[in-house]
Amino acid sequence: MDEGQGVALIPPAARQARAHHPRPSIEDVAAAAGVSTATVSRAIRGLPRVAQPTRMRILEIAQALGYAASASAAGLATGRTRSVGVVTPSLRQPAYSAAVEGAERALRGRDYSLVLLHLPHRSASPQLSTDLNMLRRRVDALLVLGADTLGKDQIKQLQRSGMQHIVIGLHGEHVDGEAEAATTAIRHLVQLGHTDLAFFLGEPGAPSWANPQARGLEHCTSALKTEGIKLKEIRIEIGAGAIRNSRRAFSRLWAGPGSKPTAIVCASDEMALGVLLEAAREGLSIPEDLSIVGMDGQDLGESLELTAVIQNSALRAARGAQSLLAALEGERSVTYSAAWSPELMIRQSTARRARNHSAAGMVETEPGRQPRDYG
Amino acid sequence: MDEGQGVALIPPAARQARAHHPRPSIEDVAAAAGVSTATVSRAIRGLPRVAQPTRMRILEIAQALGYAASASAAGLATGRTRSVGVVTPSLRQPAYSAAVEGAERALRGRDYSLVLLHLPHRSASPQLSTDLNMLRRRVDALLVLGADTLGKDQIKQLQRSGMQHIVIGLHGEHVDGEAEAATTAIRHLVQLGHTDLAFFLGEPGAPSWANPQARGLEHCTSALKTEGIKLKEIRIEIGAGAIRNSRRAFSRLWAGPGSKPTAIVCASDEMALGVLLEAAREGLSIPEDLSIVGMDGQDLGESLELTAVIQNSALRAARGAQSLLAALEGERSVTYSAAWSPELMIRQSTARRARNHSAAGMVETEPGRQPRDYG
DNA sequence: ATGAAAGCGCTAACAC
DNA sequence: GTGTTAGCGCTTTCAT
Numbered sequence: 067m068d069e070g071q072g073v074a075l076i077p078p079a080a081r082q083a084r085a086h087h088p089r090p091s092i093e094d095v096a097a098a099a100g101v102s103t104a105t106v107s108r109a110i111r112g113l114p115r116v117a118q119p120t121r122m123r124i125l126e127i128a129q130a131l132g133y134a135a136s137a138s139a140a141g142l143a144t145g146r147t148r149s150v151g152v153v154t155p156s157l158r159q160p161a162y163s164a165a166v167e168g169a170e171r172a173l174r175g176r177d178y179s180l181v182l183l184h185l186p187h188r189s190a191s192p193q194l195s196t197d198l199n200m201l202r203r204r205v206d207a208l209l210v211l212g213a214d215t216l217g218k219d220q221i222k223q224l225q226r227s228g229m230q231h232i233v234i235g236l237h238g239e240h241v242d243g244e245a246e247a248a249t250t251a252i253r254h255l256v257q258l259g260h261t262d263l264a265f266f267l268g269e270p271g272a273p274s275w276a277n278p279q280a281r282g283l284e285h286c287t288s289a290l291k292t293e294g295i296k297l298k299e300i301r302i303e304i305g306a307g308a309i310r311n312s313r314r315a316f317s318r319l320w321a322g323p324g325s326k327p328t329a330i331v332c333a334s335d336e337m338a339l340g341v342l343l344e345a346a347r348e349g350l351s352i353p354e355d356l357s358i359v360g361m362d363g364q365d366l367g368e369s370l371e372l373t374a375v376i377q378n379s380a381l382r383a384a385r386g387a388q389s390l391l392a393a394l395e396g397e398r399s400v401t402y403s404a405a406w407s408p409e410l411m412i413r414q415s416t417a418r419r420a421r422n423h424s425a426a427g428m429v430e431t432e433p434g435r436q437p438r439d440y441g
Numbered sequence: 442m443d444e445g446q447g448v449a450l451i452p453p454a455a456r457q458a459r460a461h462h463p464r465p466s467i468e469d470v471a472a473a474a475g476v477s478t479a480t481v482s483r484a485i486r487g488l489p490r491v492a493q494p495t496r497m498r499i500l501e502i503a504q505a506l507g508y509a510a511s512a513s514a515a516g517l518a519t520g521r522t523r524s525v526g527v528v529t530p531s532l533r534q535p536a537y538s539a540a541v542e543g544a545e546r547a548l549r550g551r552d553y554s555l556v557l558l559h560l561p562h563r564s565a566s567p568q569l570s571t572d573l574n575m576l577r578r579r580v581d582a583l584l585v586l587g588a589d590t591l592g593k594d595q596i597k598q599l600q601r602s603g604m605q606h607i608v609i610g611l612h613g614e615h616v617d618g619e620a621e622a623a624t625t626a627i628r629h630l631v632q633l634g635h636t637d638l639a640f641f642l643g644e645p646g647a648p649s650w651a652n653p654q655a656r657g658l659e660h661c662t663s664a665l666k667t668e669g670i671k672l673k674e675i676r677i678e679i680g681a682g683a684i685r686n687s688r689r690a691f692s693r694l695w696a697g698p699g700s701k702p703t704a705i706v707c708a709s710d711e712m713a714l715g716v717l718l719e720a721a722r723e724g725l726s727i728p729e730d731l732s733i734v735g736m737d738g739q740d741l742g743e744s745l746e747l748t749a750v751i752q753n754s755a756l757r758a759a760r761g762a763q764s765l766l767a768a769l770e771g772e773r774s775v776t777y778s779a780a781w782s783p784e785l786m787i788r789q790s791t792a793r794r795a796r797n798h799s800a801a802g803m804v805e806t807e808p809g810r811q812p813r814d815y816g
Numbered sequence: 817a818t819g820a821a822a823g824c825g826c827t828a829a830c831a832c
Numbered sequence: 833g834t835g836t837t838a839g840c841g842c843t844t845t846c847a848t
Binding site: 152226 | 507517532539549555721
Binding site: 479 | 824825826828
């Protein structure tokens, strides 16, 4: 790090220029063009009541002067900032960073800018409210990523404030996204003929998307039991330890007595990776000997060619942003919360259950099916 | 997706309220407190010339009214927006998202907000300049992530505009970050006694940090040769195909004739993962049979307990942001570019070369060393 | 098609 | 310690 004595790249002349804040104002442009500021304003924003030649001249001059309207002044005059706040609990988790990317794209496409607020812990701290409040006067609307990012009270506060907002990923009264995702994954495997499954999921109390412990899942599992399908639930620490822990859990599972599952659902791609590594070590072929379904399935899942229940959070966030903008421009209210509907992305890590699957894995490949180059 | 007919969670009453934009202004607060707006302004911003009881009263009233100063109005009055723009080429790559996180933290800690600009392709398109220009009037300073994010002309333009900015990750005249990182990694392995190395790196022309093809690296490699150390360079597609490709490359390498390297440097954690998977399949123990060094080494590398050359980009970005703020508040100029100094993070994937290491791997473990639970 | 003028909500001198 | 006042740079009627 050498910020302190970092190389100053600008020549003294430019430095001078900056020191005097020589940013041209709309008046400068108006004067240079010999018109009023009102005309310049219309011309630059592409509003109608300007003669074509006049407009051209103004645009040229503005360009030459390097003029751009001050966001503050425009904002004060119009009452709108042309920016929306995006609050996310994480930037490292692919689902969230993808969502932020999606939102950014949607917003920038409409000439809105995105103010990022990173709220790692969903606490009801006064600090948090302060941060939200700061945002409130800075942006026209709020896109909240993650159902648990804001507490109920904060959501209420938002609603009271009358600020337009959308919460992406909320599992509300009607839909439980997590359970739905888990169900989707399990259904896929059952359809492939698997009757002995393991489910690697988060510890009870784990936050957000990695924790499919909702009653929807319990419905699903009890339904399974009546069909004679075994589903062993294995709780894994999520987050940084997910890979290590799922490796360990898989080893234990495989070394243990009793029948081995022919398919595993993992609540995150990291867990799936752990299973993949350990399975490679055991000499198992994926998906011939063992089917694996991931969740979240963005970058890592894609690279690993993992069949996964994906969130397409980028698209969802983009849509959310679009709704927000539509509401802003159309004056209508969209203050609402959207539920997450997961999609199943079938890739290379699941296959129909081998007919004569032994308890220990290590079975001949189904005829006609190429072994994958998985470990 | 159901934004269109999404559940509106606010009751009609609140909806009414919003419709009338009932945001209190500073005058409302002043009136309610029986003071002037100037006093309110001072009180709220914590400026000195306000009596303690007055301040308390004002703060209370402001709180009760849900007042927060309009950023636009304040910005127009002060000439500063209290926000800085962060431009990043990516949010998915851990190094960048970590950097954004770091910057956000630093900025929010100082009550600045962060406006995000995502510029995936470093093109000289007019669109890009437009976007940059938009930002210019919206933020007080710019933090540019990535050496290649902006083209030379755009940097020049920035400099001319006099906007405060810092570029993080630039390998300038003096330091070549990539080569330095590669050198660091290689040196580590050589010190562990390895004399036969492979280097998985990006294709020529690959962007930014994953492409250590600078002349610094060539210096390093030629130096190695004179020491009798073999370094086989293997070019791998980076990005989405990195894992798959490095698996393939490793298989080929291992199946091929001749001596096998005892250590591998990977230009990204994804490549390292590919190697890890394939090594597990070959029955190799890491690091006993094979040492692996990753690069970028944030989340994935950490989870895999990979020895890696890390960028600590979060810290770097935070420092950059701090410098920017210091400059903004102190009026001094910091327009400069910072170079990246990589650090070696020694974790579990490298070990001293086994004494009687066979060409094929599969060697007894060094006495006294626990085999890792790697695949 | 263009211009004059009245703010938008806040801050910062300056006066008291 | 507190109030008065003059803008900040733009948008937006309303005239012309």
